[in-house]
Amino acid sequence: MTPPDGNGAGGLVGKGVARPNVKRLIHGRGRYTDDISVPHMLHIAFVRSPYGHARINGIDTSMAAEAPGVVRIVTAAEVAEICEPMVAIAAHRPGHKSAPQHAMAVDHACYQGEPVAAVVAASRAEAEDAADLVIVEYEELPAVMDILEALDPASPPIHPDLGDNRCFEHTTVTGDAPVALSNAAFTVEQDFEFGRHTAVTLEGRAILAHWDTVEERLTVHHSHQSPYQMQDVFSRHLGIPEHRVRVITPDIGGGFGLKINVHGEELAVAAIAKMLGKPVKFTADRLESFAADCQTRDHIATAKMGVDGDGRITSMDFENALSVGAYTAYIRFGLAEGMMAITCAAAPYALTDYHARTRVAYVNKGIVGMFRGVGVPVGCAVTEVLVDQAAAKAEIDPVEFRRKNYHRDEDYPLTSVGGYAAKYMSLHRCLDACVDIMDYDGLRAEQAAQRENNVWRGVGVATFVEAAAFGPVYYGPSGARVSTQDGCTVKLEPSGVVRVMTSVTDQGQGTLTGIAQIVGDQLGIGMDDIDVIAGDSATTPYGGGAWASRGMAMGGEAALQAGKALKGNILDLAASVLQTTADALTLEEGEIRDAATGEARMDLAELAKVGYFRQDTLPGGTQPELMVTRHHVPDTPYYVANGVQGAHVEVDIETGFIKLLGWWVADDCGRVVNPLMVDEQIRGGVIQGIGNTLYEHSQYDETGQLLNATLADYLLPMAGEMPDIKIAHVETPLTNTELGANGIGESGTIGAIAALWCAVNDALRPLGAQVTKQPFTPEHVLEVIAAGK
Amino acid sequence: MPAMSEDTAEINLIVNGEPVTKTVPVRRHLVDFLRLDLELTGSHLACEHGVCGACTVRVDGVAVRGCLMLAVQADGAEVVTIEGLSDSGEVADLQAEFEARNAAQCGYCTPGMVITSAELVAAGGVPDRDAIRDHLSGNLCRCTGYQAIVDAVEETMKKRAGA
Numbered sequence: 001m002t003p004p005d006g007n008g009a010g011g012l013v014g015k016g017v018a019r020p021n022v023k024r025l026i027h028g029r030g031r032y033t034d035d036i037s038v039p040h041m042l043h044i045a046f047v048r049s050p051y052g053h054a055r056i057n058g059i060d061t062s063m064a065a066e067a068p069g070v071v072r073i074v075t076a077a078e079v080a081e082i083c084e085p086m087v088a089i090a091a092h093r094p095g096h097k098s099a100p101q102h103a104m105a106v107d108h109a110c111y112q113g114e115p116v117a118a119v120v121a122a123s124r125a126e127a128e129d130a131a132d133l134v135i136v137e138y139e140e141l142p143a144v145m146d147i148l149e150a151l152d153p154a155s156p157p158i159h160p161d162l163g164d165n166r167c168f169e170h171t172t173v174t175g176d177a178p179v180a181l182s183n184a185a186f187t188v189e190q191d192f193e194f195g196r197h198t199a200v201t202l203e204g205r206a207i208l209a210h211w212d213t214v215e216e217r218l219t220v221h222h223s224h225q226s227p228y229q230m231q232d233v234f235s236r237h238l239g240i241p242e243h244r245v246r247v248i249t250p251d252i253g254g255g256f257g258l259k260i261n262v263h264g265e266e267l268a269v270a271a272i273a274k275m276l277g278k279p280v281k282f283t284a285d286r287l288e289s290f291a292a293d294c295q296t297r298d299h300i301a302t303a304k305m306g307v308d309g310d311g312r313i314t315s316m317d318f319e320n321a322l323s324v325g326a327y328t329a330y331i332r333f334g335l336a337e338g339m340m341a342i343t344c345a346a347a348p349y350a351l352t353d354y355h356a357r358t359r360v361a362y363v364n365k366g367i368v369g370m371f372r373g374v375g376v377p378v379g380c381a382v383t384e385v386l387v388d389q390a391a392a393k394a395e396i397d398p399v400e401f402r403r404k405n406y407h408r409d410e411d412y413p414l415t416s417v418g419g420y421a422a423k424y425m426s427l428h429r430c431l432d433a434c435v436d437i438m439d440y441d442g443l444r445a446e447q448a449a450q451r452e453n454n455v456w457r458g459v460g461v462a463t464f465v466e467a468a469a470f471g472p473v474y475y476g477p478s479g480a481r482v483s484t485q486d487g488c489t490v491k492l493e494p495s496g497v498v499r500v501m502t503s504v505t506d507q508g509q510g511t512l513t514g515i516a517q518i519v520g521d522q523l524g525i526g527m528d529d530i531d532v533i534a535g536d537s538a539t540t541p542y543g544g545g546a547w548a549s550r551g552m553a554m555g556g557e558a559a560l561q562a563g564k565a566l567k568g569n570i571l572d573l574a575a576s577v578l579q580t581t582a583d584a585l586t587l588e589e590g591e592i593r594d595a596a597t598g599e600a601r602m603d604l605a606e607l608a609k610v611g612y613f614r615q616d617t618l619p620g621g622t623q624p625e626l627m628v629t630r631h632h633v634p635d636t637p638y639y640v641a642n643g644v645q646g647a648h649v650e651v652d653i654e655t656g657f658i659k660l661l662g663w664w665v666a667d668d669c670g671r672v673v674n675p676l677m678v679d680e681q682i683r684g685g686v687i688q689g690i691g692n693t694l695y696e697h698s699q700y701d702e703t704g705q706l707l708n709a710t711l712a713d714y715l716l717p718m719a720g721e722m723p724d725i726k727i728a729h730v731e732t733p734l735t736n737t738e739l740g741a742n743g744i745g746e747s748g749t750i751g752a753i754a755a756l757w758c759a760v761n762d763a764l765r766p767l768g769a770q771v772t773k774q775p776f777t778p779e780h781v782l783e784v785i786a787a788g789k
Numbered sequence: 790m791p792a793m794s795e796d797t798a799e800i801n802l803i804v805n806g807e808p809v810t811k812t813v814p815v816r817r818h819l820v821d822f823l824r825l826d827l828e829l830t831g832s833h834l835a836c837e838h839g840v841c842g843a844c845t846v847r848v849d850g851v852a853v854r855g856c857l858m859l860a861v862q863a864d865g866a867e868v869v870t871i872e873g874l875s876d877s878g879e880v881a882d883l884q885a886e887f888e889a890r891n892a893a894q895c896g897y898c899t900p901g902m903v904i905t906s907a908e909l910v911a912a913g914g915v916p917d918r919d920a921i922r923d924h925l926s927g928n929l930c931r932c933t934g935y936q937a938i939v940d941a942v943e944e945t946m947k948k949r950a951g952a
Contacts, residue, residue, distance in 0.1 A: 018888050025896025026887045026903065028831025028871030035830035068795065123825075125814070126795070202835045202843055202897040202931050253833070253897030254931050286836045508894030508932050680891045680937060687934035711840035711929070719935040720926035724918070 012517035016676030033206035045127035049109030052704010069126030076104035091479035099159035110326035113291025150361035175353030180315030184306030196298035197696035203253020204284035209273035226545025249535035255507035261369035290709035294369025329369035340375030354417035433666035458763025464751035468549035468743020471634030487541025496605030503543020504555030510677030511551035522563025549743025561630035643667035645751035656778030670742030685748020805873025822860035842928030845901035871900035886941035894932030
């Protein structure tokens with residue numbers, strides 16, 4: 001661990017400062033949405049489609065309406081009368097097709113768990129009792145479940161108005177891959193499957209909405225990553241002027257991208273609050289979370305790589321297809337999983353010829369939304385697996401093979417064959433750092449020795465890239481109301497302490513701590529003199545919230561600029577008071593000092609007192625401005641972070657079980673504002689990546705029934721099986737901003753998935769076997785071993 | 790089909806050192822009782838299935854899954870929640886180690902982790918990391934990756950043992 005470095009003033013950036021806002025969580029004093037109760041609050045339970053695909057021919061609510069505690073049964077049609085459906089169209093992607101999604105399914109349910117009606121009752125238990133009494137007349141329809149079948153124009157369309165189940169298709173061509181592949185000295189090729197899984201935030205999605213019937217205001221407490229986005233959504237879909245919608249995001253029990261999506265129930269709850277004029281609360285239980293939370297991945301792919309006689313990668317072909325479920329996740333549009341996969345693939349390597357296609361299909365499964373990594377883990381894993389195979393075929397050590405094939409440091413800035421625009425990637429330095437901390441040569445020697453004992457160990461070294469802090473170049477032309485800027489307000493309080501209001505939100509990443517560190521350094525004050533407020537659409541600057549690893553990269557830069565501007569105002573005012581010029585003064589350790597001598601002239605409290613209470617002592621016309629707001633808009637489509645991960649595994653070839661022996665990460669996320677938070681983002685991300693690769697799988701049968709919807713049969717990483725993770729930082733400050741911080745939130749997950757694919761395949765290679773399906777179940781491992789023999 | 794009725798029963802128990810008498814629905818589990826009837830919201834629910842450990846509370850000195858026990862089963866028992874444990878100062882050192890290492894991110898699993906860890910810490914000695922991991926392996930954390938939590942428990946036990 002990185003020991004905390006004290007909370008003293010000066011030089012906060014770069015120190016592993018503990019989070020001021022974590023203590024309440026450790027002491028059981030967090031305040032999550034479901035913890036909040038208000039007078040006259042009612043509870044909602046949803047009636048959900050038990051079918052993967054069905055027509056709804058009628059709903060009989062008469063029996064449920066008589067049940068104890070029931071206040072009202074609200075059907076999908078009633079909500080649809082006051083709530084506009086969600087249509088996620090990407091204006092910048094011609095050919096993209098998206099069907100309207102109502103808050104609840106009106107006459108056509110397209111996935112199991114889709115809400116059909118809502119029961120409002122005095123308690124959640126009574127609402128659930130009554131939900132069982134709502135009689136829905138369903139007519140089951142054929143379910144389309146397979147990606148390739150769905151892409152066949154002849155498959156029965158889930159949304160007849162769209163004509164078929166094809167949502168989107170995109171091809172990227174750089175150079176001439178078919179020719180380059182045919183001219184290659186050799187090629188390697190593999191099929192891949194990345195199983196569908198889900199986020200499993202420990203706190204289910206939760207929302208408490210209240211419609212004030214007198215002032216006609218909607219106040220929503222929402223377990224969500226972006227209060228601004230939801231203010232916009234509730235305002236537009238329910239026809240409420242935006243300044244009368246306030247969304248507050250209290251403590252949040254895990255986001256991971258899931259809680260940037262808009263789920264139908266959330267719109268329905270707000271609509272019902274407006275309908276009833278009473279506060280209503282809904283918290284998803286675990287079964288509902290598995291069935292109706294946005295899910296992720298569900299890709300299949302075939303990829304091929306060409307290598308010349310000198311062991312240099314020349315070319316790659318990447319054929320990708322995935323399903324988005326029954327709708328495109330609002331307010332984004334179901335493109336990112338596929339586009340990110342084919343764009344980031346091959347990004348670290350200096351090949352010249354690339355062909356990639358992604359095809360996106362509608363199927364009768366849960367909706368695929370945003371989740372940590374968004375498609376990048378797929379592109380990285382496909383690339384790294386082929387790179388390892390190519391190295392093996394070229395008989396070059398995989399680390400050496402990477403070194404030989406990475407972009408050279410002198411070739412930046414560059415655009416990768418997939419279209420990744422990188423000002424710089426510290427690939428060589430990260431590779432060296434990772435190989436060093438993992439003792440790569442030692443692991444290889446041990447691997448060889450253990451094989452003599454019939455012990456099958458694997459070493460995986462995988463390169464990853466992360467596109468962080470997506471900016472307006474990307475989202476602007478799409479037409480989606482995704483805010484690609486972030487803001488920060490810094491206010492000097494009369495006592496000389498500082499309040500900071502930021503548009504970035506914190507679900508445990510430590511973002512708000514980093515914001516305080518940055519502002520503290522600008523103003524020369526310590527953590528104890530700063531309080532950060534976030535997660536309230538009515539009071540904080542407008543911004544994106546938390547998505548695409550933007551907290552430090554964008555929110556941090558806005559905080560730096562706001563702090564700097566406030567410092568300027570403070571020194572201007574001090575100069576007035578002290579009858580000198582601002583450049584003759586400095587602000588250090590809470591004091592305004594003479595720049596030349598270091599002598600303390602006045603402290604911040606004295607200055608604030610003049611600014612707020614004793615303006616009479618100032619020269620006429622002086623306007624103290626002790627609150628400042630700044631925003632940051634990225635000047636590139638995204639900021640590219642990168643790194644290398646090392647994994648050490650042992651595969652039991654008799655049982656198919658995979659044991660994790662060690663894990664290493666060398667990461668470059670630019671300026672490290674708080675190494676403790678960065679390390680913990682990496683560790684948590686790695687463990688999620690391991691879970692995705694080894695255990696997690698949302699399995700549906702051919703009729704659209706979800707087969708595993710409890711924590712007993714959907715496996716997740718637990719403490720007993722997970723390794724300790726050693727981390728090295730390679731710190732290349734981003735040149736786009738003064739702060740220089742890049743994103744870190746998704747790196748751990750992205751790199752871990754590729755590293756684990758590589759490590760397990762490394763163990764199996766001498767057996768002529770390679771895993772091809774994620775998660776790597778023991779059954780799959782044994783299958784590929786048997787096929788290899 | 791008649792709706793399930795809310796049959797109730799009166800229970801008497803000690804919660805965080807205070808005597809409590811309440812009439813509760815007989816089907817209400819212990820954590821719903823703590824959260825809904827006593828407004829002790831530090832105990833969390835994440836699976837209501839006994840798998841994740843977020844609901845862990847101490848009943849008669851033992852860490853239990855509060856979602857697998859009905860409130861009426863706690864009649865006559867002594868229950869300690871994270872709020873009571875925290876205020877008692879019994880694990881202030883453990884909680885400080887959690888804070889120093891950022892062994893909590895979203896914090897949703899943390900009350901359960903602290904109560905589960907407290908049991909191991911109270912047992913004394915300095916177990917190896919695998920034993921700490923085994924002890925914690927009934928508590929799901931989706932954020933941290935566990936290492937910082939293991940570090941916090943290990944460091945607390947080392948300091949208590951004077952090692």
